[in-house]
Amino acid sequence: MTVNDIKNILDCELISGEGYLQQEVLTACGSDMMSDVLAYVKDQSILLTGLVNCQVIRTAEMMDMICVVFVRGKKPDEDMIQLAESRGIALMSTSHRMFTACGLLWENGLRGGNSLS
Amino acid sequence: MSILKLHYEIDGEDFTRAGEASASVKKRLRQLGVKPDATRKVSIALYEGEINMVIHAHGGDIDVEISPEAVRMVLADRGPGIENIDQAMKEGWSTAPDEVRSLGFGAGMGLPNMKKNSDEMQIETVLGKGTTVTMAVYL
Numbered sequence: 357m358t359v360n361d362i363k364n365i366l367d368c369e370l371i372s373g374e375g376y377l378q379q380e381v382l383t384a385c386g387s388d389m390m391s392d393v394l395a396y397v398k399d400q401s402i403l404l405t406g407l408v409n410c411q412v413i414r415t416a417e418m419m420d421m422i423c424v425v426f427v428r429g430k431k432p433d434e435d436m437i438q439l440a441e442s443r444g445i446a447l448m449s450t451s452h453r454m455f456t457a458c459g460l461l462w463e464n465g466l467r468g469g470n471s472l473s
Numbered sequence: 474m475s476i477l478k479l480h481y482e483i484d485g486e487d488f489t490r491a492g493e494a495s496a497s498v499k500k501r502l503r504q505l506g507v508k509p510d511a512t513r514k515v516s517i518a519l520y521e522g523e524i525n526m527v528i529h530a531h532g533g534d535i536d537v538e539i540s541p542e543a544v545r546m547v548l549a550d551r552g553p554g555i556e557n558i559d560q561a562m563k564e565g566w567s568t569a570p571d572e573v574r575s576l577g578f579g580a581g582m583g584l585p586n587m588k589k590n591s592d593e594m595q596i597e598t599v600l601g602k603g604t605t606v607t608m609a610v611y612l
Contacts, residue, residue, distance in 0.1 A: 391580035
């Protein structure tokens, strides 16, 4: 699955990172707690979140993620967009809620990857 | 590769900028060709530490030494100190206020996650004076 497939499945608005649409996404994670993303996520390349602040982009950067999808129609501010652009991370927004967004991606074959012990 | 020393002053008042030092170290490690696994461990451990310095301790100083053998990190703050280190090391235990949780942190995973991602970790703390966390990730 590519970033572009996710954009279509979730009916996302692409906010930045058009150049990354063809990148492949193998696994995903969803969380509003960046503490948990840092502690439990391993090789997931896309983050779904309802949290909107610069630390979402920083967390994605530390975890080598390539795309952040904001759920519930949330939108990043200009500082976040600039930070994401400088770090090579695509940003998208979907009006779906977290549960539905994760469910739609799962239904289309995307998985959560290995859980950490 | 000779030894590379990096120093960062962490602004404790600006949550938006928290993570800049960690991002800078991560970039350096990539440029130096350090293995992705080790780079990830340093990034996570340092970022958690940097966030802690901002949310608990009004900032401080980070010193990083990169040698062919290891990345050594010293995070020194002038915050309130840690009353009970054993308790602070427990997953899920946190003194962070609700305001910090609404920012996506304060789940009580910071110190345990720093330990998990480092090969060596020591905490020295004095109540009312500050805390120094020393970590190493072997290369």
